[in-house]
Amino acid sequence: MDQILLPVAGQPLQNASKFLTGFAETHQIASELTQSLLIIADELISNTIKYGEAEELRLTLDLGSEKQLTLIYSDDGNPFNPLAADLPDLDTPVEDRDIGGLGLMMVQSMTETQEYERTDDLNVLVLTLRID
Amino acid sequence: MALDISLDDSKQGALRVALNGSLDSxxxxxxxxxxxxxxxxxxxxxxxxxxxxxxxxxxxRVIFTVLKAQKSRGGRVAVSNMSPGVKKVFEIVKALPDMTVFANDQEMDDYLASFQRGDD
Structure with missing residues (x-):
């Protein structure tokens, strides 16, 4: 299990992507899965920075088996369940869409399971990704 | 992560935007x-x-904003040379049907060649 603490005040996005690419190299994760991890981290972290009023974020990666990678994201910001947010209507042409909720959409479609919990004043999101 | 942007408006009516790096938050x-x-x-x-x-x-979102603006006045937005990872993102949000997609430089150049060269 690998973990990194990311103070919001200290370039959390850049540090997260270094952490993720380092993890991917060590464990020889395929580049497509690495891209998914980077996108997920970008979506979650940028969302927390924008709305969450959090001070500290935490990313944990766990290679549970050859087939599954678990990513746990937690922050100490305002209670927010991203899984309960509205998703965009993708059957509407882009030019008529309300351009929001895309990040969440991305996180959901790149992961196999998603669970949210508010525990000890933390938002905890547990995501699993399938390894092909 | 960083992004280099290079704009080419040497063709009248067309703007080519070359992106190099990472387009993230x-x-x-x-x-x-x-x-x-x-x-x-x-x-x-x-x-x-x-x-x-x-x-x-x-x-x-930035690309969609441009797309909305272009479509509202009859223009279009095209994308060229997408890597599989980048393409996947566009596919997830079902954006490709609303854009012109060029697979390579040749297709893009052929399209841009249909625009007149600008005066400058």
Whole structure:
């Protein structure tokens, strides 16, 4: 299990992507899965920075088996369940869409399971990704 | 992660935007600023993504904003040379049907060749 603490005040996005690419190299994760991890981290972290009023974020990666990678994201910001947010209507042409909720959409479609919990004043999101 | 943006408006009515690097939540404001006032005479914006390694939803939003503006006045937006990872993101949000997609430089160049060279 690998973990990194990311103070919001200290370039959390850049540090997260270094952490993720380092993890991917060590464990020889395929580049497509690495891209998914980077996108997920970008979506979650940028969302927390924008709305969450959090001070500290935490990313944990766990290679549970050859087939599954678990990513746990937690922050100490305002209670927010991203899984309960509205998703965009993708059957509407882009030019008529309300351009929001895309990040969440991305996180959901790149992961196999998603669970949210508010525990000890933390938002905890547990995501699993399938390894092909 | 960083993003280099290069704009080419040497063809009348067309703007070619070459992206190099990562279009994420940190760099998207840069692109947004660079494309802030596209001239009304532009009826086609072509994003060359040959050197774009990564795009997040914040990056998509900038492209969608351009797409909305173009479509509202009869223009179009095209994307070229998407890597499989970048293409996947566009597919997830079902954006490809609303854009012209060029698989390679040749297709993009052929399209741009249909525009007149500008005076400058």
């Amino acid at each position: 940190e760099t998207a404001p840069q692109l947004s600023a660079a494309l802030g006032n596209i001239d009304d005479s532009v009826s086609a914006v072509v994003f060359d993504m040959k050197s774009l390694g990564f795009i997040s939803s914040t990056g998509l």
